[in-house]
Amino acid sequence: MGQITLSKVTKRFGDVEVIPPLDLRIEDGEFVVFVGPSGCGKSTLLRLIAGLEDVSDGQISIDGKDATSVPPAKRGLAMVFQSYALYPHMTVRKNIAFPLRMAGLSAAEQEKKVMAAAEVLNLTSFLDRRPGQLSGGQRQRVAIGRAIVREPEAFLFDEPLSNLDAALRVNMRLEISELHASLKTTMIYVTHDQVEAMTMADKIVVLNAGRVEQVGSPLHLYQNPQNTFVAGFIGSPKMNLLTGPEATKHSATTIGVRPEHIATSTTEGLWKGTVGVSEHLGSDTFFRVNNTGLGETIMVRAGGEVAIRHGETIYLTPDPTKIHRFDDKGQRL
Amino acid sequence: MSTQASRSAARVMLSPAVISLLIWMIVPLVLTLWFSFQRYNLLYPDRAGFVGFYNYTTFVASPDFIQAIINTLLLVAGVLLITVIGGILLALLIDQPIWGQGYVRILVIAPFFIMPPVAALVWKNMFMNPTNGLFAEAFKALGLTPFDFLGDAPLISIIIIVAWQWLPFATLILLTALQSLSSEEIEAAEMDGAPAHKRFWFIILPHLSRAITVVILIQTIFLLGVLVEILVTTNGGPGTASTTLTFLVYKQSILNSDVGKAAAGGVVAVILANIVAVFLMRAIGKNLDA
Amino acid sequence: MARAVTTRRKTLTTLAAWGIALLIFFPILWMILTSFKTEQDAVLSPPVWFWFDWTTENYVTVMDRANYFRFFMNSVIIAIGSTALGLLIAIPAAWSMAFVPGAKTKDLLMWMLSTKMMPGVAVLVPIYLIFIKLKLLDTHFGLIIVIMLINLPIIIWMLYTYFKEIPGEILEAARMDGATLRSEILYVLLPMAIPGIASTVLLNIILAWNEAFWTITLTTVDAAPLTKFISSFSSPQGLFYAKLSAASTMAIAPILIMGWFSQKQLVRGLTFGAVK
Secondary structure (H helix, E strand, C coil), X not given: CCCEEEEEEEEEECCEEEEEEEEEEECCCCEEEEECCCCCCHHHHHHHXXXXXXXXXXXXXECCXXXXXXXXXXXXXXXXXXXXXXXXXXXXXXXXXXXXXXXXXXXXXXXXXXXXXXXXXXXXXXXXXCHHHCCHHHHHHHHHHHHHCCCCCEEEEECXXXXXXXXXXXXXXXXXXXXXXXXXXXXXXXXCCHHHHHHHCCEEEEEECCEEEEEECHHHHHHCCCEHHHHHHCCCCCCXXXXXXXXXXXXXXXXXXXXXXXXXXXXCCCEEEEXXXXXXXXXXXXXXXXXXXXXXXXXXXXXXXXXXXXXXXXXXXXXXXXXXXXXXXXXXX | CCCHHHHHHHHHHHHHHHHHHHHHHHHHHHHHHHHHCEECECCCCCCCEECCCHHHHHHHHCHHHHHHHHHHHHHHHHHHHHHHHHHHHHHHHHHCCCCCHHHHHHHHHHHHHXXXXXXXXXXXXXXXXXXXXXXXHHHHHCCCCCCCHHHHCHHHHHHHHHHHHHHHHHHHHHHHHHHCCXXXXXXXXXXXXXXXXXXXXXXXXXXXXHHHHXXXXXXXXXXXXXXXXXXXXXXXXXXXXXXXXXXHHHHHHHHCCEHHHHHHHHHHHHHHHHHHHHHHHHHHHHHXXX | CCCCCCHHHHHHHHHHHHHHHHHHHHHHHHHHHHHCCCHHHHCCCCCCXXXXXXXXXXXXXXXXXXXXXXXXXXXXXHHHHHHHHHHHHHHHHHHHHHHCCCCCHHHHHHHHHHHCCCCHHHHHHHHHHHHHHCCCCCCHHHHHHHHHHHHHHHHHHHHHHHHHCCCHHXXXXXXXXXXXXXXXXXXXXXXXXXXXXXXXXXXXXXXXXXXXXXXXXXXXCCCCCHHHHHHCCCCCCCCCHHHHHHHHHHHHHHHHHHHHHCHHHHHHHHCCCCCC
16 A cells, blocks of 8 residues: 655745645555656655655645654655665675665565565676676666565655666666556656656656646646646657747647647648758657747657758648647646 | 754764763863962962952963963974975975885874874983984084083974974875875976976965865864973973973973962963964864865 | 876985985884893994894883883773774764754864863863862773863764765665664664774874873873873983883884874874865
8 A cells, every 4th residue: 555645745945945835646556757857846855755854834644644754764665766875885685685674574584585576676696796896777776676675655766767878767667667567556756857757657747846737647748738837848859839929829828739740741831941950760750940930940740751851941730639728827728 | 954853863963972072171161260260279278268360360470471372382383384394395205206105104104103202202312312312413423512402492392393293194184185186287287388386386285275274273283282292301491491381381280289370371271272273263164164 | 197207206206205204204213223222222422223232121121110011901991992982972973963964063063173172281170170079080981081082073073074975865765774773873874984984993092092191190000001101201311211212112012003004094084084
């Protein structure tokens, strides 16, 4: 069981309110991702849940029990830190066994659980090494191993992949997702990378300046961004946001069209422009279109084998059913 | 970055240190203050009672006092000057590529391990003794009259002994600092055409400033308390030529058994030490991100 | 990167460095040499350097006259006892300041250090009287307490600078893993801080071993350490340099040897984390 409820949780550092009163409910077994730009308070929020920081106001309950002033060790949560925070003076075996040792388990039981975790994480041949002798990905797995042996109510991940190279990151992303699928334990995952959020989450919490901008499933957020911030943050490449006469035509202050919802043509279309820089990825082609008279460069996604050259004239037509409209406060209409 | 629980744990864990240091500081100080207003001489136990500022006025008015203050300042300044300048030069020398750097370091660090009474006794008897000390032998070998170091230049002799004890400390800290200076910085300056003395003045010396501050802070703390070296070598003399404030207070309490006057002197010493402390902490505080 | 220099220059600097190093070391060397001379050879004019009749009789005489071993043991007890007690008090304090810093942490450190500036002589009489009252005069316990207190600020400061280099996330991980404060310090912090603790211990043992003011004034016989032993040789002057040298050599040898073996850690410790 790992159901976590935050009600009116507030955090102030001195006079600065980094998290204004915030309500959130995380269901048992859910994979929740906190995503937002750096400094948005997502890590602080995670630390509040972990108990590594006190809330200034409000209440945190875990499985219906008030945990607001329960020390971190007693909350039944496990955390994987950005720096992995492995104990450098202990072997991998001792690192993974540490929470069990703290819980007072017998040596035999410790060994059994460590072996089981090592099996799952492919660490069996590294058990007698020290963290300093491991690669980044292996360290990451040790940190996860240390978390899973505790059989916690919920896992907390604080940007766990940000120190890994790109290829490894994709791999670990899959491993963590698979882990969630097999353990079915609640996981709270903090990241600034919206791709991680989209690919892993059951539920995404978009944070900005300590406030929750929107909560929902990845697809829901993609299809119905609540405001311009979420619209611009979720999806890659970013949604094209246009203001001015084009938006007025749709009786909105801002309209948004995703690059993948614009049709291209060399002969006719709604908007006309010249092709700028393009990126051929094989499966897709992204290109910028300049001089459209819309005041913005438009990013467009087309199929992988479109032959478009720099400087050519191009016509664009947005899919009218996929246009997002926002009011003067940036809120969805 | 902390919780209420960890903050209160921190307070609990700090308290033994804070409380023991508070007691260590306050109890003797209060007693000293109390004694300083009393007539209290161990030789005349019957003549006791409150005497107001009598102890202070007699202590401060005595000509020994001014002499002691001057001697204290000369001792501290002299030793600091020798060890800092000597330390920088020595550190620069040892930092050069040389054979057996490790052994040189071992030889240089050795005086730091010598307890003050041993250092003082060895220098006094085997080097500075005017009849058969090594210095006297050296003078004789050169056909000169042996110089009575401790008799004719007592303060300078003590400065030499104390500086010898502290030179290793200064040298090693400055050497450590010097070794952390990247050679790229020096090479860049060389490329820019800076001659050796300019490289020293504009790059090496500023780099060492932090280390120099540490040397001055730590040494001053210890130098203000120098006593055994004086006690063993000159006993403050001849006359009061090598009497420092510390020694003067010691003399009043132990040799003259005048607890009251010694206490008054002690209070004066504490006040002066605090002035120095505030002064130093200000200067150091800027240089140390403690 | 080592910079290329000519062999000629290296030879010259080597000679200069060795010359000065030997000059600094010379008083100690001379003392050790003298300790192996007869008293007649010790005051010979002009002095003899190496070609004298080497003898160990001074050591025998000194051992007979003053019970060297008892002084030695007292030095050991005081140095180790005060260091151990100091660590016990300083480790929690340094943990607090390094990992739960407040606005006043820096001031607190400075205050602690400033207690070291209090001149010992100023409070000698009160301390002496308190010691008489509490029957602490000439006891190991009394000296251990005093020596511990005068070195405590330095221990705290050194540990603080070492602890600060340890990432707080690792201690937080231990907390998440269910460690109590005690286990967090015992199983995670201390093992990681071993090099720093080693330098702190070394420096403190040296300072305690060589502390001469309180050890001389607060002891007579039972708890008297080597500093007292050596100052008992200072009164009758001259004419027995060889025995004085032997006694001095015995007083400094243990710490000199320990210091030489551990000079790397020691130098690191001496810089108080202020010099990297």
